[in-house]
Structure formats: structure tokens, C-alpha cells
Amino acid sequence: AQKVTQAQTEISVVEKEDVTLDCVYETRDTTYYLFWYKQPPSGELVFLIRRNSFDEQNEISGRYSWNFQKSTSSFNFTITASQVVDSAVYFCALMPGNTPLVFGKGTRLSVIA
Amino acid sequence: DAGVIQSPRHEVTEMGQEVTLRCKPISGHNSLFWYRQTMMRGLELLIYFNNNVPIDDSGMPEDRFSAKMPNASFSTLKIQPSEPRDSAVYFCASSWASGRSSYEQYFGPGTRLTVT
Numbered sequence: 200a201q202k203v204t205q206a207q208t209e210i211s212v213v214e215k216e217d218v219t220l221d222c223v224y225e226t227r228d229t230t231y232y233l234f235w236y237k238q239p240p241s242g243e244l245v246f247l248i249r250r251n252s253f254d255e256q257n258e259i260s261g262r263y264s265w266n267f268q269k270s271t272s273s274f275n276f277t278i279t280a281s282q283v284v285d286s287a288v289y290f291c292a293l294m295p296g297n298t299p300l301v302f303g304k305g306t307r308l309s310v311i312a
Numbered sequence: 313d314a315g316v317i318q319s320p321r322h323e324v325t326e327m328g329q330e331v332t333l334r335c336k337p338i339s340g341h342n343s344l345f346w347y348r349q350t351m352m353r354g355l356e357l358l359i360y361f362n363n364n365v366p367i368d369d370s371g372m373p374e375d376r377f378s379a380k381m382p383n384a385s386f387s388t389l390k391i392q393p394s395e396p397r398d399s400a401v402y403f404c405a406s407s408w409a410s411g412r413s414s415y416e417q418y419f420g421p422g423t424r425l426t427v428t
Contacts, residue, residue: 234416244403244419290355299345299368300417302355 201226203293205303212281213311220276220306222291228252232294233267233274238305239287250274281310314338316420318404324426330392333423336385337406345417346379346389347403355403361387362409373398394427401425 202225212218224233235247248258250267258265262279278285288307292300317336325331337344345360359369361381369379376395381387391398401424405417 236419242401242424243421244405246416246418249416299357299360304354 201228201293201295201301203291203301203303205289205291205306207306208304209307209309211309211311214283215280217277217279218281218308218310220278220289220291220308222274222276222303224272224274224291224293226293226295228295230296234292234294234300235265235274235276236290236292237287238290244290247276278308281308283310283312286310316404316406316418318402318420318423320423321421322424322426324428325394326428327395328393329427330390331394331398331425331427333389333391333402333404333425335387335389335404335420337387337404338418339385341406341408341418342384343407343409343417344381344387345405345407346387347405347419348400349403349422350400358389358402391425394425396427399425399427 204223206221210218231252233250237245237247248265255267255269264277266275286309288305290305291303294300316338319334323331343362346358347355348358349355356371358371359379360367364381364384377391379389401422403419403422405419407417408415
């Protein structure tokens with residue numbers, strides 16, 4: 200079975216704090232892709248990152264970084280020096296092979312000024 | 313690129329009426345997906361197409377829902393008759409897929425449907 204678990208339902212941080220959003224996945228496929236999407240209050244879903252199962256290198260993009268660890272089936276997302284504009288619901292998703300996305304339930308991040 | 317285009321952005325209708333949601337995928341993408349988002353159930357895949365062919369419609373709630381993709385640049389999701397429990401945000405997404413390689417899905421802005 201394919202499954203994505205985002206155990207943190209809601210997180211609140213004060214601006215400029217670092218915050219990590221957890222994502223744990225389950226799949227029996229050896230080839231799969233992992234994604235993070237952001238859904239700001241305006242409602243659209245914004246693609247942030249795609250990572251394939253053969254590439255465990257961490258990635259950094261500005262204040263965003265992602266830590267992929269196959270040994271623990273985790274793909275965590277860290278925002279450094281959070282800003283109010285980072286307030287959104289963040290979804291982790293799994294795509295086993297060439298099949299549709301399986302989404303987690305999302306983590307609502309509130310960054311307080 | 314204009315991104316995925318959905319219309320209408322908002323739809324309010326009465327129970328029993330037919331509702332048609334429209335989607336134009338990103339040019340060059342060969343996969344199209346319809347999702348529904350509610351507070352209770354989160355993001356659910358309803359149906360997806362590859363090269364205009366429906367591949368998996370197991371997520372379609374019931375026979376009142378139907379989807380078509382007559383060509384590579386247009387898809388519709390129809391609900392007939394609509395019911396209040398169909399109220400949700402419906403997203404269309406598109407991507408490029410080839411063999412076992414898949415790429416990120418880009419989502420449209422969504423259609424907020426309210427059935428009274």
C-alpha cells in the first residue's frame with residue numbers, strides 16, 4: 200500500500216524561527232518520487248520540489264531545504280528563518296512509478312510576526 | 313506559459329442541477345488529473361487521463377460523476393445531479409509522463425463548488 204503520513208497537523212512558530220515539517224512514506228516500489236506542495240491561504244497548490252528514490256542528496260533552495268532518508272522512509276522539509284509569507288498548508292506526496300500522487304493530510308504552518 | 317486553466321473559479325448551484333467544470337492543461341503535458349479537496353477527506357484523486365485516455369476512475373464517487381478528455385487541451389468533469397455533499401474545491405492538474413518516469417504535477421487554481 201502507498202501511504203504518506205504527516206504527523207504534524209498544525210505548527211505555529213514565531214517569525215525568524217526555523218521549522219521542520221515531517222513526512223514519512225510507505226511504498227513497496229523501488230522507483231518512486233516524492234514531492235512537496237504549498238497551499239497558501241489563496242488556495243492554489245504550488246509545486247516546491249520533486250525528488251526521485253535514487254537521489255538521496257539533500258537539497259537547498261534559498262531558505263528551504265529538504266532531507267531525504269530512505270533508511271527511515273522520510274522526506275522532511277525545513278524552512279530557515281521563517282517569514283509570515285510562509286504561512287500555508289504544506290503537503291507531502293508520493294508517486295510510486297508512473298501513477299498518481301498520494302498526498303499526506305497536510306501540515307498547517309502559521310508564522311506569527 | 314499560462315499554467316493550468318480552470319473554469320469557473322466559483323460555482324454555486326442548487327441541488328439536482330448539472331454542474332460542468334472545465335480544465336485546460338499546460339500545453340505539451342500528456343497526463344491530466346482531477347482532484348477534490350474537502351476538510352474531511354483532504355485531497356482525493358477522482359480520475360486521471362494519459363494521452364487523453366482515462367486510466368483510473370476508481371476515485372469517482374458514484375455514477376453522478378463523469379469526466380471526459382476529448383482532446384489534449386481540454387477536459388471536463390460533470391456532476392449530474394449535484395448534491396450538497398459534492399461541495400468542495402475541485403482541482404485539475406497536468407504533468408508529463410513517459411514510461412516509468414513521472415514529473416511534477418502542476419495544479420490549476422481550482423473551482424470552488426457550492427451546492428445548496
